[in-house]
């Protein structure tokens with residue numbers, strides 16, 4: 015049985031005081047310490063009572079700010095009904111908490127509300143956490159008397175940060191991601207291995223080719239090699255090509271020396287498995303030790319490479335969009351700030367050759383910029399295209415202004431990539447386009463000659 | 474993770490002899506003594522001792538002035554660590570330690586001149602690759618000094634191996650402590666604190682073009698009158714109309730675009746603000762797991778769950794703020810901060826009165842005096858060992874600290 019966390023917190027505070035003060039009379043010192051703690055807790059309590067008096071233009075109700083804002087209990091205690099209501103909307107399939115398995119449906123209904131806390135919340139929070147072994151036991155502050163529906167870590171949270179990154183095109187060094195040749199087989203295996211990882215899922219084809227290319231082969235010659243060590247700083251993410259690895263977690267939070275230093279074996283990874291993905295975010299201590307159980311091969315990817323690939327392509331795409339937007343006459347009065355907001359909101363879409371992107375007569379909804387490929391403009395009654403579009407050309411922008419039907423159709427002649435934004439999206443970000451146009455010339459917006467702006471609007 | 478800085482406490486006497494500094498000095502140019510310098514220092518200390526008296530909320534326009542022309546926020550060439558008595562550690566961060574200090578000054582009344590002094594050792598800043606962040610922090614704090622809800626950096630200075638930021642002392646401690654003790658805040662309390670934060674974000678984003686990037690209850694302090702003060706501008710950055718890419722923040726509060734590295738801007742603060750309001754009302758943030766990767770997975774998916782008893786306007790506000798698509802995120806869309814201020818959840822807030830600090834806060838700390846530290850935790854004393862800021866490091870980095 016472990017000691018209550020409140021107790022451990024107090025004792026470790028006392029230990030620190032003892033170290034600091036080095037008292038001659040230890041017993042008296044401890045007695046004083048506890049008296050002081052008691053005094054301050056009481057003061058806190060009394061203080062909270064005072065806060066509950068109504069004042070300050072009704073900012074504080076008749077309750078301490080700590081009251082359960084949802085509960086009905088006037089006592090301010092964390093009530094059973096409050097807990098129940100927090101749970102009832104949780105969808106079990108998405109709960110990733112280690113305690114989730116023990117949320118028995120309807121448990122709250124069975125728990126008699128006047129039973130002692132431990133049994134009321136028996137299947138929640140604390141005891142559940144102890145049974146299901148989270149990586150590190152959550153620590154509650156000394157003031158937390160009741161359990162929490164979720165074993166949320168109540169401590170102060172530390173900030174994290176990765177190395178500072180500046181896009182290649184904004185500096186002078188010409189960075190290109192490392193490239194390591196792979197067979198088609200290896201490539202498809204790697205693709206499958208990272209497919210389920212949310213960090214890789216949003217990558218487009220180019221990015222994903224770059225990232226896969228950057229993975230570097232790392233032979234592990236024998237069994238017993240610790241690829242990563244719990245508690246060490248981590249810079250690499252690994253995918254297993256072949257072989258196998260055991261995963262160990264030491265409760266102390268780091269790999270210790272000695273025979274039991276590895277801690278408990280919590281799992282194994284084999285071909286297609288991966289580990290160490292947190293290192294792709296920032297430099298954090300490894301949560302486990304991973305040891306080879308035979309000669310194996312890994313693919314390794316470091317954080318800076320991964321994040322630079324993502325950053326460079328995002329950066330280039332944004333600058334390209336901003337450049338395109340500068341050419342759009344209708345939007346010429348946008349400030350750089352507004353332009354960057356629109357660039358951020360543009361959505362990329364791909365169409366195969368022969369797709370009708372907008373159709374003559376339809377009500378226009380969105381505006382398009384041609385990012386790659388080519389397209390042609392057709393009007394009813396003529397067989398020949400009336401116009402050709404290439405990279406950087408834009409069309410359909412009058413849709414941002416009014417609901418007039420499209421004056422022509424645009425059909426892709428090659429595979430194309432377009433950046434697009436709807437009228438709603440535009441207005442949500444910057445308000446009506448009319449207002450933006452009026453900035454240039456107050457008379458313009460009403461008397462606007464649409465022909466001058468969009469050839470597609472020509473009747 | 475949290476590397477403690479190893480600043481040894483120079484034990485210098487806190488008694489009366491320091492009105493006229495006369496200790497023998499090292500050769501450091503920062504500690505050079507001459508009578509002109511002494512006089513300038515005395516002037517500066519007098520101004521410091523009086524700073525409290527003339528405090529009143531500056532208008533956003535006044536705050537926005539050039540720091541070198543404002544009463545606060547300048548880089549001081551005369552102040553030194555020896556001008557202060559270090560009383561107690563108020564907090565430690567990843568690489569900084571914040572002390573409660575008293576201005577050493579003979580004049581009467583000066584006994585009451587207490588400040589918070591944030592001390593960063595240059596070696597630690599360099600080792601933890603935070604040089605750029607620390608420069609941003611100083612410059613942003615200088616630029617915003619005087620805002621009613623941001624901790625005022627009265628001055629900054631440096632010596633041979635450390636950087637110093639002299640801050641207004643906020644005796645109420647962290648909102649974090651009140652929130653954890655209370656478990657949850659009721660709606661009026663949450664609205665009051667959230668509203669003051671909105672005014673901060675409005676100012677930072679729209680007047681300064683600054684993204685704060687580390688909003689959380691740990692970084693929000695309560696001042697003697699019960700108003701908020703935002704501290705720790707370590708990740709604050711002037712972004713204006715350019716997006717930025719360096720991942721930083723606190724796991725539960727990271728915005729999806731930061732995790733995905735697609736470039737981020739001031740919109741991350743509105744996301745974090747939604748998380749904050751949720752945490753005020755519920756007692757824990759919406760996305761959480763033991764395993765940080767699972768937190769991030771939940772964040773990029775962005776599916777919020779609310780306790781059934783949460784008011785519909787609170788849900789609506791949080792959903793608007795915690796929207797994965799930045800082009801739909803409240804605060805980032807048309808209207809900016811104004812759109813947040815007009816949200817029904819804030820219907821009871823008088824924004825002008827609030828900015829003027831005329832609205833009474835729900836918690837007003839009970840204090841015995843200006844130097845009362847009862848609202849702060851105890852921290853371990855600093856360990857004695859310290860890495861030297863050697864010639865090599867100095868040659869490479871000292872230039873970066875020039876304007877401190």
Ligand SMILES: Nc1ncnc2c1ncn2[C@@H]1O[C@H](COP(=O)(O)OP(=O)(O)OP(=O)(O)O)[C@@H](O)[C@H]1O
Nearest residue numbers: 563564566567568569571589640641642643704705
């Ligand atoms: N002006 C102040 N008045 C009172 N206490 C303060 C003040 N400034 C900072 N503190 C205390 O010191 C703590 C650490 O300060 P701060 O967050 O600025 O340091 P940091 O090293 O940048 O932190 P982190 O590693 O969390 O980013 C704060 O959380 C707060 O408790």
